[in-house]
Amino acid sequence: MTTTPLADRTTTVAARATELSKVYGQGETQVVALDRVSVDFRQAEFTAIMGPSGSGKSTLMHCVAGLDTFSSGSVRIGETELGSLKDKQLTKLRRDKIGFIFQAFNLLPTLTALENITLPMDIAGRKPDKEWLDTVIAMVGLADRLKHRPSQLSGGQQQRVAVARALASRPDIIFGDEPTGNLDSRSGAEVLGFLRNSVRELGQTVVMVTHDPVAAAYADRVVFLADGRVVDELLSPTADTVLDRMKQLDTRVRTT
Ligand SMILES: Nc1ncnc2c1ncn2[C@@H]1O[C@H](COP(=O)(O)OP(=O)(O)OP(=O)(O)O)[C@@H](O)[C@H]1O
Numbered sequence: 430m431t432t433t434p435l436a437d438r439t440t441t442v443a444a445r446a447t448e449l450s451k452v453y454g455q456g457e458t459q460v461v462a463l464d465r466v467s468v469d470f471r472q473a474e475f476t477a478i479m480g481p482s483g484s485g486k487s488t489l490m491h492c493v494a495g496l497d498t499f500s501s502g503s504v505r506i507g508e509t510e511l512g513s514l515k516d517k518q519l520t521k522l523r524r525d526k527i528g529f530i531f532q533a534f535n536l537l538p539t540l541t542a543l544e545n546i547t548l549p550m551d552i553a554g555r556k557p558d559k560e561w562l563d564t565v566i567a568m569v570g571l572a573d574r575l576k577h578r579p580s581q582l583s584g585g586q587q588q589r590v591a592v593a594r595a596l597a598s599r600p601d602i603i604f605g606d607e608p609t610g611n612l613d614s615r616s617g618a619e620v621l622g623f624l625r626n627s628v629r630e631l632g633q634t635v636v637m638v639t640h641d642p643v644a645a646a647y648a649d650r651v652v653f654l655a656d657g658r659v660v661d662e663l664l665s666p667t668a669d670t671v672l673d674r675m676k677q678l679d680t681r682v683r684t685t
């Protein structure tokens with residue numbers, strides 16, 4: 430295996446937060462949701478974000494994805510500093526460079542599966558790359574369900590539509606906030622398998638929040654948050670090593 434020179438690694442950063450802080454409210458009701466978080470998400474890497482409820486996982490993802498403002502620090506997507514963008518530019522960047530998969534699939538009930546998949550591109554006035562679209566649809570196994578509406582699909586199939594929608598426009602980076610949280614373990618495993626394949630085979634960059642050590646084990650790397658800070662990181666995770674690390678962090682939090 431060759432090691433990547435530092436210079437190369439920095440050019441392959443898909444997204445980066447530097448000293449990122451997010452404070453909600455003021456005075457007695459003030460909540461520091463993110464406390465000077467610095468983290469890189471590299472291209473073609475699958476990162477899981479874990480941590481207790483309220484530790485700042487969704488806030489971090491929303492700030493890095495340009496869905497929420499931050500109090501201080503900086504975020505860049507590729508070479509673009511989000512702080513330097515006007516609202517319109519930010520909307521465009523989100524539309525062109527970022528894919529989202531939410532826990533509630535956010536599909537439009539009146540559109541077919543295929544129409545849902547291509548909707549973001551239709552809104553942006555972009556023509557889907559047919560070959561790529563076919564690859565994505567084949568990968569998520571939806572070829573024979575494209576004319577169905579969401580209500581005619583199972584939960585797992587709906588979530589696969591949401592995954593295909595995120596992948597279809599070839600975004601620079603895909604963010605998922607508990608993308609398998611609503612699925613049974615088999616459908617969840619399928620969706621996680623697609624995400625991992627998209628990273629391994631298609632070079633997609635994926636960042637996913639999860640509470641589930643088994644889901645985190647699909648990632649290349651786990652970043653652990655506690656109280657708005659990055660407290661640990663684990664490479665090549667397995668469900669067991671993730672669970673162990675969660676226990677250690679739990680004890681550390683309780684004894685300090
Ligand atoms: N709009 C808001 N106003 C005030 N405080 C907020 C707001 N949104 C989040 N918070 C607080 O910020 C902290 C981090 O919230 P966040 O949603 O990022 O947690 P999380 O790690 O995603 O938790 P969960 O696992 O429960 O989804 C929490 O203490 C939360 O109460």
Ligand SMILES: [Mg+2]
Nearest residue numbers: 486487488606
């Ligand atoms: Mg959350």
